[in-house]
Amino acid sequence: NAVLDGFTLTGGCTLAEGHVVNKRTGGGVWSDEGGKSLVTNCVITGCSADDAGGGFYNIGTLAQTTVTNCTALFGGAGSGAALIENCAIVNNRSVRDGGGIYSGIAMRDTLVSGNAAGERGGGMYSVAWVECCTVIGNSAQQYGGVVGGDILNSIVYYNTDHFGSPNHAMPVYGWFTNSCTTPNPWGAGNITNAPAFVDQINRNPRLSAISPCINAGFNAFAPPGLD
Numbered sequence: 001n002a003v004l005d006g007f008t009l010t011g012g013c014t015l016a017e018g019h020v021v022n023k024r025t026g027g028g029v030w031s032d033e034g035g036k037s038l039v040t041n042c043v044i045t046g047c048s049a050d051d052a053g054g055g056f057y058n059i060g061t062l063a064q065t066t067v068t069n070c071t072a073l074f075g076g077a078g079s080g081a082a083l084i085e086n087c088a089i090v091n092n093r094s095v096r097d098g099g100g101i102y103s104g105i106a107m108r109d110t111l112v113s114g115n116a117a118g119e120r121g122g123g124m125y126s127v128a129w130v131e132c133c134t135v136i137g138n139s140a141q142q143y144g145g146v147v148g149g150d151i152l153n154s155i156v157y158y159n160t161d162h163f164g165s166p167n168h169a170m171p172v173y174g175w176f177t178n179s180c181t182t183p184n185p186w187g188a189g190n191i192t193n194a195p196a197f198v199d200q201i202n203r204n205p206r207l208s209a210i211s212p213c214i215n216a217g218f219n220a221f222a223p224p225g226l227d
Contacts, residue, residue, distance in 0.1 A: 001036050001037070001038075002031065002036070002037045002038070003037070003038045003039075003040070004029065004037075004038070004039045004040070004042060005038075005039075005040050005041055005042070006040075006041045006042065007042050007043075008042065008043040008044075008045070009028045009029065009042065009043070009044045009045070009047065010043075010044075010045050010046045010047070011046050011047065012027045012028045012029075012047040012048075013027045013047065013048045013049070014026065014027050014048070014049045014050050014051070015050065016050045017050075020051050021051075024049060024050040024051040024052075025049050025050075025051050025052045025053045025057040025058070025079070026049060026052075026053045026056055026057030026058065027047035027048045027049040027053065027054045027055065027070065027072065028044040028047035028054070028055045028056055028067075028070065029044065029055070029056040029057070029059060030053075030056070030057050030058065031056075031057070031058050031059045031060070032058065035060040035082040036060050037059045037060040037061075038059075038060055038061045038063070039056065039059055039061070039062050039063070039065055040061070040062075040063040040064050040065060041063075041064050041065065042065045042066075043065070043066050043068075044056060044065065044066070044067045044068075044070065044077075044078075045066075045067070045068050045069050045070065046069050046070065047070045048070060048071045048072060049071075049072040049073070049075075050072075050073065051072065051073050051074065052072055052073065052074040052075050052079040052080070052102060053072055053074075053075050053078045053079035053080065053102070054070035054071045054072035054075065054076045054077060054078070054092060054093075054094075055067040055070040055076075055077045055078045055092065056077070056078035056079075056081065057075075057078065057079050057080055058079075058080040058081075059078075059080070059081050059082075060081070060082045060083070061081070061082060061083045061084075061085065062078070062081050062083070062084045062085070062087055063083075063084075063085045063086055063087065064085075064086050064087065065087050065088075066087065066088040066090065067087065067088070067089050067090070067092060068088070068089075068090045068091050068092065069091050069092065070092045070093075071092065071093045071094070071095075072094055072095070072102075073094065073095045073096055074094055074095075074096055074097055074098055074102040074103075074125075075094060075097075075098040075100075075101055075102025075103070075125075076092030076093045076094040076098070076099050076100060076115060076116075076117075077089045077092040077099075077100045077101055077115065078101055078102075078104075079098070079101070079102040079103050079104070080102075080103055080104060081101075081104045081105070081107075082104070082105045082106070083105065083106045083107070083108075084101065084104065084106070084107040084108075084110055084127075085107070085108050085109055085110065086108075086109045086110065087110045087111075088110070088111045088113075089101060089110060089111065089112045089113070089115065089123075089124075090111065090112075090113050090114050090115070091113075091114040091115065092115045092116075093115070093116050093117075094115075094116075094117045094118060094119075095118045095119075096117065096118055096119045096120075097117055097119050097120045097121050097125040097126075097147070098117060098120075098121050098124060098125035098126070099115035099116045099117035099121065099122040099123065099138060099139070099140060100112045100115035100122070100123045100124050100138065101123075101124040101125070101127055102121070102124075102125050102126065103125070103126045103127070104124075104126075104127040104128070105127075105128050105129065106127070106128065106129040106130075106131075107124070107127050107129070107130045107131075107133055108130070108131045108132050108133065109131075109132050109133065110133045110134075111133070111134050111136075111205055112124060112133060112134070112135045112136075112138065113134070113135075113136050113137045113138065113205070114137050114138065115138045115139075116138065116139045116140065117138075117139075117140040117141070117144075118140075118141060119140065119141050119142065120140055120141065120142045120143050120147050120169075121140055121143055121145075121146060121147035121148075122138035122139045122140035122143070122144040122145065122159060122160075122161070123135040123138035123144070123145045123146055123156075123159060124146050124147070124149075125146075125147045125148060126147065126148040126149065127146075127148070127149045128148075128149050128150070129149060129150055129152075130146070130149050130150065130151045130152065130154055131151075131152040131153050131154065132152070132153045132154060132217070133151075133154045133155075134154065134155045134205045135154065135155065135156045135157075135159065135167075136155065136156075136157055136158045136159065136197075136205060137158050137159065138159045138160075139159065139160045139161065140159075140161050141161060141162055141163070142161050142162070142163045142165065142169075143161055143163075143165050143166075143167075143168065143169045144159035144160045144161040144166045144167065145157075145159035145166065145167040145168050145181070146167070146168050146169070147168075147169045147173055148169070148173040148174050149173070149174045150174050150175050150176075150177070151168070151174065151175070151176045151177070151179050151181075152176075152177045152178060152179065152218070153177075153178050153179060153217035153218060154176075154179045154180075155179065155180045155181070155195050155205075155213060156168055156176075156179065156180070156181040157180060157181060157182065157194065157195055158200065167181050167182060167183075168181055168185060175187045176190050177189060177190070177218065178190065178216065178217050178218040179191075180192070180193065180195050180212070180213050180216070189216070189218060191212055191213070191216060193212040194212075195207065195211055195212070195213050196208045196210050196211040196212065196213075197211070
């Protein structure tokens, strides 16, 4: 039941040799408690891991936290969280998969922007359940936005890659529902229109009054509280 609340963690790093989990993962925060630990109201920046999770590894919940400018082989921002909620995952890098996040159970109400992967999944790779998130401006060799998982009530747009699948790898690796992306992933309630942000150039993800995304979601997927 460890809690880390209200800290800035900067410049953390792992060893480059030794046990792959105990020594080479989680440059900023590392936990052996899995689903029990909580990191909240923090900033994790400039951290690195030789293997997975430049910013964090194996924590239970990451909430109201910004992870930025972190690097790793897999998961520049982090890897293995049970829940990421109300966070900003911005400008992180991975050598291989998951420029932002590599593996995880659930993510909601989170901005994933400006991350880059050397191989696949610039925004995220293999997060099982993603709801009410905005995944924009990420890049990868292949699938600049997301790879894997079910994407609900989310915007996955303006991502880039080198193989012609900039936003997603669907439907092979998961399903979209009531989301905004292109090309059409053929799930229920999806739209391909541009989301019409207030300021796309500066990556302000707030929706303008003319956005086609307004009221286009499915309320059963919406988490409680503010979106």
